[in-house]
Amino acid sequence: MGKSETAPNPRTPKKASSAAKAQARPARRRTATRTETPYHHGALREALLQAAERVLERDGLAGLTLRAVAREAGVSHAAPTHHFGDLTGLLSELAAIGFRQFNAAMASACDAATTPLERALARPKAYIAYAQAHPGMYGIMFRTERLDYSRPSLHEAAEASFAGLANAIGMMRQEQISEDALTLNQGAAIARAWSLVHGFTMLLLDGRLEDILERMPEGTTAERLLEAMLTAPLAPNIPV
Amino acid sequence: MGKSETAPNPRTPKKASSAAKAQARPARRRTATRTETPYHHGALREALLQAAERVLERDGLAGLTLRAVAREAGVSHAAPTHHFGDLTGLLSELAAIGFRQFNAAMASACDAATTPLERALARPKAYIAYAQAHPGMYGIMFRTERLDYSRPSLHEAAEASFAGLANAIGMMRQEQISEDALTLNQGAAIARAWSLVHGFTMLLLDGRLEDILERMPEGTTAERLLEAMLTAPLAPNIPV
DNA sequence: TCCTTATCTTTACATCGTCAAGATTAGGTA
DNA sequence: TACCTAATCTTGACGATGTAAAGATAAGGA
Numbered sequence: 001m002g003k004s005e006t007a008p009n010p011r012t013p014k015k016a017s018s019a020a021k022a023q024a025r026p027a028r029r030r031t032a033t034r035t036e037t038p039y040h041h042g043a044l045r046e047a048l049l050q051a052a053e054r055v056l057e058r059d060g061l062a063g064l065t066l067r068a069v070a071r072e073a074g075v076s077h078a079a080p081t082h083h084f085g086d087l088t089g090l091l092s093e094l095a096a097i098g099f100r101q102f103n104a105a106m107a108s109a110c111d112a113a114t115t116p117l118e119r120a121l122a123r124p125k126a127y128i129a130y131a132q133a134h135p136g137m138y139g140i141m142f143r144t145e146r147l148d149y150s151r152p153s154l155h156e157a158a159e160a161s162f163a164g165l166a167n168a169i170g171m172m173r174q175e176q177i178s179e180d181a182l183t184l185n186q187g188a189a190i191a192r193a194w195s196l197v198h199g200f201t202m203l204l205l206d207g208r209l210e211d212i213l214e215r216m217p218e219g220t221t222a223e224r225l226l227e228a229m230l231t232a233p234l235a236p237n238i239p240v
Numbered sequence: 241m242g243k244s245e246t247a248p249n250p251r252t253p254k255k256a257s258s259a260a261k262a263q264a265r266p267a268r269r270r271t272a273t274r275t276e277t278p279y280h281h282g283a284l285r286e287a288l289l290q291a292a293e294r295v296l297e298r299d300g301l302a303g304l305t306l307r308a309v310a311r312e313a314g315v316s317h318a319a320p321t322h323h324f325g326d327l328t329g330l331l332s333e334l335a336a337i338g339f340r341q342f343n344a345a346m347a348s349a350c351d352a353a354t355t356p357l358e359r360a361l362a363r364p365k366a367y368i369a370y371a372q373a374h375p376g377m378y379g380i381m382f383r384t385e386r387l388d389y390s391r392p393s394l395h396e397a398a399e400a401s402f403a404g405l406a407n408a409i410g411m412m413r414q415e416q417i418s419e420d421a422l423t424l425n426q427g428a429a430i431a432r433a434w435s436l437v438h439g440f441t442m443l444l445l446d447g448r449l450e451d452i453l454e455r456m457p458e459g460t461t462a463e464r465l466l467e468a469m470l471t472a473p474l475a476p477n478i479p480v
Numbered sequence: 481t482c483c484t485t486a487t488c489t490t491t492a493c494a495t496c497g498t499c500a501a502g503a504t505t506a507g508g509t510a
Numbered sequence: 511t512a513c514c515t516a517a518t519c520t521t522g523a524c525g526a527t528g529t530a531a532a533g534a535t536a537a538g539g540a
Contacts, residue, residue, distance in 0.1 A: 038504095038505085040505055040506070040517085040518055040519070044518080044519085061385065062385065065495085065496065065497085066496080066497065066498090067495075075520085076519065076521075077496095077497095077520090077521095078499085078519080078520070078521080078522095079518085079519055079520075081497090081498075082517085082518060082519070087496095087497065139385075142446075143383060143385075181455055182455045182456045183456075184456060184468050184472070185468070185472050185473075187453075187456040187465060187468065188465065188469045190452060191440065191443075191452060191465055191468075191469045192436065194443060195436050195437075195440035195443060196432065196435050196436050197435075198439040198443060199435035199436060199437070199439020199440070199442065200431065200435035203431075206382075211402060212422065212427050212430060212431060213427075215420055215421055215422045215427070216422045216424060217424060220424070220427070225427060225428065225431055228425070228428035229428045229431045229432045232424070232425050232428040232429070232432075233425075280486085280536055280537070306527080306528065306529090307526080307527065307528080308527095315488070316488065316490075317489090317528095318489070318490080318528095321528090321529075321530085323487090326528075326529070327528065327529090
């Protein structure tokens with residue numbers, strides 16, 4: 001596609017889109033109509049984040065570049081810099097959004113559960129369901145190396161995710177889990193639950209579980225395998 | 241560092257390094273000494289893979305580029321193309337090497353174990369030990385999206401890794417695990433073991449377990465947490 | 481000895497992240 | 511209201527990357 005990088009700003013007008021035509025825009029003639037594409041966007045930061053989410057869903061992790069996001073939002077390639085600093089900044093803010101979506105999905109799944117077994121399975125199921133529905137977002141959150149957890153939004157969202165996990169483990173073990181002190185068994189339980197579901201999800205998204213699924217009784221889905229993994233009895237005298 | 245990309249090939253002479261000096265090499269005068277830097281490397285493929293491993297250890301995943309590998313090996317930036325096709329090819333061959341190292345480490349750890357408990361813990365411990373010792377390599381194997389499993393070397397090495405896991409699970413369960421048919425419980429056991437250790441390793445390498453480790457009894461190491469995670473009794477009536 | 485082919489270099493191109501400088505406008509201040 | 515500072519956005523440039531094409535060089539068989 002010829003789509004030259006230096007083409008005039010094709011941002012779509014937000015309101016009063018009428019009478020906005022035949023604008024060759026030779027160099028930059030503004031202050032007249034004002035309805036076409038204002039120099040100042042007004043809410044570019046949010047627009048960029050939404051554009052990034054679209055690009056991520058459309059082109060995957062590899063296609064998510066600063067310039068692609070700027071193109072998708074219809075601004076110049078350097079516009080994101082002012083709002084996010086650099087690529088790490090954009091990815092971090094996007095990851096924060098992902099964590100919030102993620103937490104919300106697990107919380108609502110948890111609320112809908114009634115029996116103890118349902119409650120125990122609700123979070124893991126919601127976990128992999130979110131990852132399968134938004135693999136790009138999950139990759140931003142857990143696969144990328146370029147994340148800056150010193151950013152408050154990301155730090156808070158990730159912290160909330162961890163707190164939700166710890167809380168769920170506490171509920172299952174029917175004991176209070178303190179904020180700043182964990183027993184060995186408590187830490188082990190949290191690490192086990194997190195590792196299990198996170199590892200399963202990574203392997204699933206990477207297609208590494210297909211070998212297993214193919215060799216299992218036909219019709220075995222990933223969700224069924226997850227359920228079996230979480231509930232199947234352990235062999236005697238064997239810790240894992 | 242001025243290190244111009246077009247500087248004359250600085251490959252170090254392999255043997256007979258004497259009498260190889262004062263070579264301004266104005267344009268390309270070869271066929272005379274032959275001891276300096278032959279146009280044909282002779283074993284460039286292996287040299288590139290070793291260079292890639294060095295670059296990976298030195299500069300991490302982000303620094304591992306085709307051109308950096310070529311520089312490290314002292315050849316032109318397009319030389320790797322002929323041997324690996326593209327970046328995916330190089331990464332895939334490197335990942336295959338990683339899987340072989342990985343399998344060897346786990347196998348030897350397994351052989352050294354005597355008691356059943358040791359045998360059960362030997363593989364997981366060797367798994368995270370390898371990942372901690374070679375985080376770059378582990379990243380190539382499990383974090384990169386650019387891997388081509390249709391390459392025979394990578395396919396075989398990854399398959400061997402999986403077979404080793406399935407075999408270990410079979411030993412622990414004291415049952416034969418067939419090549420092409422898995423019961424639900426067998427598949428669940430394999431998925432559980434793999435997910436647990438893989439997830440734990442990813443979280444550990446990403447620094448996401450530090451929050452947990454800090455809050456646990458002081459002196460708790462990652463290895464201790466792993467051990468507890470694998471052996472701590474599960475709470476009653478709770479599957480996870 | 482010659483010639484085909486594999487190997488390696490050179491050159492070029494599109495794309496990327498990032499920086500610096502300029503253009504434009506919003507919003508407070510007189 | 512008029513101005514002015516600062517925020518916002520664009521333009522242009524730079525070095526780095528992956529990849530393709532074309533040329534140079536040497537290896538190995540005919």
